[in-house]
Amino acid sequence: MFSEWINATQTNHGLEHATIAVFIEKYGMQTIAGRASNDGFYVLGDVDTSLLLECAKEALHRMNNGKKELAISTYCGTNILITGALTTIFTSLSGYFYKHSNWLEKIMNALTWSVLAVVLSQPIGCWIQKVATTNGKVENIEITSIDEISPMLRKVHTQWKKY
Secondary structure (H helix, E strand, O other): OHHHHHHHHHHHHHHHHHHHHHHHHHHOOOOEEEEEEOOEEEEEEOOOHHHHHHHHHHHHHHHHOOOHHHHOOOOOHHHHHHHHHHHHHHHHHHHHHOOOOOHHHHHHHHHHHHHHHHHHHHHHHHHHHHHHHOOOOOOOEEEEEEEEEEOOEEEEEEEEOOO
């Protein structure tokens, strides 16, 4: 039961990324965010409901036709989390390794290690999405509806296909 919930959330997370990628491709960069759940995903932003539905259906179609990489997004919260964690760890380690340096050297070393952490976090974050937080295999889900919860919040509902 729990593994089904995890799989559904991972699949909807991938579809959420793909939907936002298609939306941005068609309508330009937006201030937009998403969050997946086991029965769909939420989209926060000034987004027209009918355009969102069109983009979600197109994303699902593209993914079903081989574009599974749309499930991975460099803008994902996973990447933000990894960036914060690595930056904290690397900066802390620089303080430990350079504890006998003067204050300017400590700052320069901390900045250098922080930049390295940010650079490394993108491929690591995308890898974690690929192996743990998203799923590009959307063959068994369908989009059922979209609710406009508020002017800035929509929920795209999905369900598993019944055979």
